[in-house]
Amino acid sequence: MSRVWNFSAGPAALPEEVLRQAAEEMLDWHGAGMGVMEMSHRGKEFISIAEQAEADLRELLAVPADYRVLFMQGGAIAENAIIPLNLLGERDTADYVLTGSWSVKSAKEAARYGKVNLAASAEASGWTSVPVLESWQLSADPAYLFVCTNETIGGVEYAADPDLARIGRAEVPVVADMSSHILSRVIDVSRYGLIFGGAQKNIGPAGLTIVIVREDLLGRASPHCPTAFDYKTVAEAGSMYNTPPTYAIYIAGLVFQWLKRQGGVAAMEARNIAKARLLYDYLDGSDFYENRIDPVCRSRMNVPFFLKNEALNDAFLTGAREAGLLQLKGHKSVGGMRASIYNAMPIEGVAALVDYLKTFAARHG
Incomplete structure (x- = not known):
């Protein structure tokens, strides 16, 4: 595998x-x-x-x-x-x-x-x-x-x-x-x-x-x-x-x-800004998903989001696993989804997640 x-x-x-x-x-x-x-x-x-x-x-x-x-x-x-x-x-x-x-x-x-x-x-x-x-x-x-x-x-x-x-x-x-x-x-x-x-x-x-x-x-x-x-x-x-x-x-x-x-912490910060922007920009432009955090205080590392139709949560997670995207279920105390995109997650992984978000929304929207 x-x-x-x-x-x-x-x-x-x-x-x-x-x-x-x-x-x-x-x-x-x-x-x-x-x-x-x-x-x-x-x-x-x-x-x-x-x-x-x-x-x-x-x-x-x-x-x-x-x-x-x-x-x-x-x-x-x-x-x-x-x-x-x-x-x-x-x-x-x-x-x-x-x-x-x-x-x-x-x-x-x-x-x-x-x-x-x-x-x-x-x-x-x-x-x-x-x-x-x-x-x-x-x-x-x-x-x-x-x-x-x-x-x-x-x-x-x-x-x-x-x-x-x-x-x-x-x-x-x-x-x-x-x-x-x-x-x-x-x-x-x-x-x-x-x-x-x-x-x-x-x-x-x-x-x-x-x-x-x-x-x-x-x-x-x-x-x-x-x-x-x-x-x-x-x-x-x-x-x-x-x-x-x-x-x-x-x-x-x-x-x-x-x-x-990799160039140190400043270089990693620039990468993390780009990764977070890619994901947040898609979520903000979507009428299928939402992020509820004040934009001024959004984490670059942990991105919680919700499907507006939460009846689709299980189907979303099943499809994500099939696409090789794991551990997206949100914490039990808040529900929804969460993508943690720490330093080790390259922008290619975030791009793969955004592609899946688009595909799932098109299929179920």
């Missing part, structure tokens, strides 16, 4: 070039006589892999020197607890901006460890927008402000890095869940106190969590925080306090090298 166009929201498609390299190195990595999955995480071979992966990620995102890059486990969901356990410190309140399913889950989890102030919410819009920054109501002395800059389920994305200086609160660290769009666009890391994301969407296989944290935020962990999740402990141990997800780090490193060969 030839490879399909995989529109899964995660675990998601990986660059074929990366998969082929990993296959070639499966039994013998660079003459080591063993594969990466068999290596000691403290051996010189794997240490070199991890160090190169960190160096490449720093280069791709222009990570400032006063930030630490941590390779952790537990996914973004675990970070929803790990973050307040690490950052609340002597304060008791954190601010959250709600823009959809994942930020709502994050706030609910944080409320187990401290007070959560809802600085802003898009619930009134049906989770189809991002509240304008000037409307955010921060608490008097929050430990941090949390945002999910791309809502994987709802397809809402922040158009720019939040700049709290615009509302006179530059001292508040911004914590961002970037799981589903990290490395898809240029960001200013210095605007954030902490960035995190699960790898299984735009970086590599499930099992690896990336955390980029400013050094002055280390050392605030609650005494109830598990040692393996204390950012200061993880940073001081070079992400080797316990056995890290070694193979996932290796694949992530291959993806970082692939991104550099």
Whole structure:
């Protein structure tokens, strides 16, 4: 069977070039006589892999020197607890901006460890927008402000890095869940106190969590925080306090090298703009499908859409599978369809999807 166009929201498609390299190195990595999955995480071979992966990620995102890059486990969901356990410190309140399913889950989890102030919410819009920054109501002395800059389920994305200086609160660290769009666009890391994301969407296989944290935020962990999740402990141990997800780090490193060969994050952003425009332009011009997200806040990575006649949903998905277009069913909480078009999805895959959308609409319209 030839490879399909995989529109899964995660675990998601990986660059074929990366998969082929990993296959070639499966039994013998660079003459080591063993594969990466068999290596000691403290051996010189794997240490070199991890160090190169960190160096490449720093280069791709222009990570400032006063930030630490941590390779952790537990996914973004675990970070929803790990973050307040690490950052609340002597304060008791954190601010959250709600823009959809994942930020709502994050706030609910944080409320187990401290007070959560809802600085802003898009619930009134049906989770189809991002509240304008000037409307955010921060608490008097929050430990941090949390945002999910791309809502994987709802397809809402922040158009720019939040700049709290615009509302006179530059001292508040911004914590961002970037799981589903990290490395898809240029960001200013210095605007954030902490960035995190699960790898299984735009970086590599499930099992690896990336955390980029400013050094002055280390050392605030609650005494109830598990040692393996204390950012200061993880940073001081070079992400080797316990056995890290070694193979996932290796694949992530291959993806970082692939991104550099593509021209880096700015080049990928240009491609992603073109891919998203191709799909959104067709949906907007169609009277058969619809996207309900505010155009200003539409995600380039996760494109939800609905058939106006939802009785055709099953036929649509069956036909898509037959055409080699997989994982287009929307999340169960919102229904409809969703195409996730991460970095590894070439524009040819998006074009194939648009062709199928046209064909299906012509047949059933």
